[in-house]
Amino acid sequence: MPKLKGTKEKILETALNLFAQSGYAATSIRDISRRVGIRESAVYNHFKSKEEIFLSIIDKYRFLDLNEKILSDELLEELTTPQRFLITFSNKLIDLWDKPEEKKFMRLLLMEQFSRISGREISVNGLLSELRTLCGMILGEMVKHGIIKKIDPEILADEFIAPLFLIRAEFMVTDESSISEVKKLVEQHVNFFWNAVRL
Amino acid sequence: MPKLKGTKEKILETALNLFAQSGYAATSIRDISRRVGIRESAVYNHFKSKEEIFLSIIDKYRFLDLNEKILSDELLEELTTPQRFLITFSNKLIDLWDKPEEKKFMRLLLMEQFSRISGREISVNGLLSELRTLCGMILGEMVKHGIIKKIDPEILADEFIAPLFLIRAEFMVTDESSISEVKKLVEQHVNFFWNAVRL
DNA sequence: GTCTATACCCTGATAGAC
DNA sequence: GTCTATCAGGGTATAGAC
Numbered sequence: 001m002p003k004l005k006g007t008k009e010k011i012l013e014t015a016l017n018l019f020a021q022s023g024y025a026a027t028s029i030r031d032i033s034r035r036v037g038i039r040e041s042a043v044y045n046h047f048k049s050k051e052e053i054f055l056s057i058i059d060k061y062r063f064l065d066l067n068e069k070i071l072s073d074e075l076l077e078e079l080t081t082p083q084r085f086l087i088t089f090s091n092k093l094i095d096l097w098d099k100p101e102e103k104k105f106m107r108l109l110l111m112e113q114f115s116r117i118s119g120r121e122i123s124v125n126g127l128l129s130e131l132r133t134l135c136g137m138i139l140g141e142m143v144k145h146g147i148i149k150k151i152d153p154e155i156l157a158d159e160f161i162a163p164l165f166l167i168r169a170e171f172m173v174t175d176e177s178s179i180s181e182v183k184k185l186v187e188q189h190v191n192f193f194w195n196a197v198r199l
Numbered sequence: 200m201p202k203l204k205g206t207k208e209k210i211l212e213t214a215l216n217l218f219a220q221s222g223y224a225a226t227s228i229r230d231i232s233r234r235v236g237i238r239e240s241a242v243y244n245h246f247k248s249k250e251e252i253f254l255s256i257i258d259k260y261r262f263l264d265l266n267e268k269i270l271s272d273e274l275l276e277e278l279t280t281p282q283r284f285l286i287t288f289s290n291k292l293i294d295l296w297d298k299p300e301e302k303k304f305m306r307l308l309l310m311e312q313f314s315r316i317s318g319r320e321i322s323v324n325g326l327l328s329e330l331r332t333l334c335g336m337i338l339g340e341m342v343k344h345g346i347i348k349k350i351d352p353e354i355l356a357d358e359f360i361a362p363l364f365l366i367r368a369e370f371m372v373t374d375e376s377s378i379s380e381v382k383k384l385v386e387q388h389v390n391f392f393w394n395a396v397r398l
Numbered sequence: 399g400t401c402t403a404t405a406c407c408c409t410g411a412t413a414g415a416c
Numbered sequence: 417g418t419c420t421a422t423c424a425g426g427g428t429a430t431a432g433a434c
Contacts (some may be wrong), residue, residue: 007399023314025224028427042400044429111313113372114306115222123372151391158384159391162362173312173322185357192350192358196395206417228410240412241418249410 020104061105148197219303260304347396
């Protein structure tokens with residue numbers, strides 16, 4: 001990783017900012033180049049079209065690597081106290097979603113998920129499926145070890161994730177994140193969920 | 200209600216179709232006028248700008264009138280069997296959301312919620328808040344009558360709605376609605392929810 | 399790699415005849 | 417209310433000098 005951001009990198013970064021702010025169609029190459037500090041035409045040395053910029057962004061941020069970013073050893077130790085584990089897990093997820101880059105990317109996805117730019121499917125489901133898999137695994141293990149009720153892990157995962165996601169999405173409209181309020185809602189949800197599944 | 204749709208009405212209808220399909224910015228007045236079958240300039244006899252068309256659409260579809268559209272006498276009779284009531288209620292909601300106009304409007308909202316066209320806030324929260332209030336009332340009554348556990352009705356409403364909404368939103372990306380699959384997921388959710396709150 | 403210059407099309411919007 | 421005609425501005429993208 002070079003320390004000085006090349007122009008290409010700068011274009012991607014700027015484009016993400018503008019796309020996430022105003023949407024793909026409403027953002028022009030002119031806007032992007034102006035902010036980067038180069039001419040419109042110079043952009044075309046790095047990307048052959050506006051669409052290619054968009055697709056590069058998608059490819060760059062598509063993978064969250066949740067396991068790596070959330071499942072620390074420290075967190076796994078809390079598995080002995082499942083309710084606390086779920087709260088810590090959720091908060092870590094909220095923090096991850098609150099990171100500027102992830103936030104912008106999520107906004108972009110939410111905005112453009114129906115646009116089908118260049119036929120490629122831009123789905124929020126994709127972003128959620130990784131999380132769904134991870135939660136399904138964790139909750140499935142809890143079922144197996146008799147920590148929680150015997151319920152289909154996929155259902156458990158959906159019930160656990162859906163409110164979390166909606167809480168996050170709702171607070172994304174206003175940009176003042178008020179993360180503490182979010183975390184209060186998250187904790188309420190986890191408590192409800194825990195009472196629903198505990199034995 | 201006039202039988203023959205006036206041009207103004209036709210513009211609104213066409214604009215909703217195109218906005219919901221490609222987004223506000225990507226849809227031009229030309230696209231709209233072409234589909235309506237008039238010249239671009241003729242549009243300006245009815246709306247002074249593209250923005251005004253958008254805002255008219257928002258105003259037209261903003262109110263769902265959930266109480267009226269969902270709470271029938273027949274449904275209320277099922278209150279004696281709460282679990283069945285919740286399933287019927289959810290299915291009615293899904294059917295409502297599946298109506299072409301509501302579906303398109305919801306798509307449009309999901310796409311443009313971050314755009315802040317003309318400074319007006321276009322939030323999905325607004326669409327959900329009416330539902331939240333209704334569910335809060337119903338579930339609050341259930342709590343009061345000792346049918347379900349004593350839990351804050353607002354929390355109950357959120358826990359009930361979030362998965363429903365996410366299920367609906369996910370199936371909105373692909374236009375083949377496969378409503379039966381949706382309803383299966385809905386039923387799973389309601390069963391989970393019911394087991395979480397029953398006494 | 400970036401610049402200037404430019405091609406060429408589409409945009410929202412207006413003026414004025416019918 | 418709809419039309420033709422027209423506008424200025426902005427859109428993506430390319431050519432060629434430096």
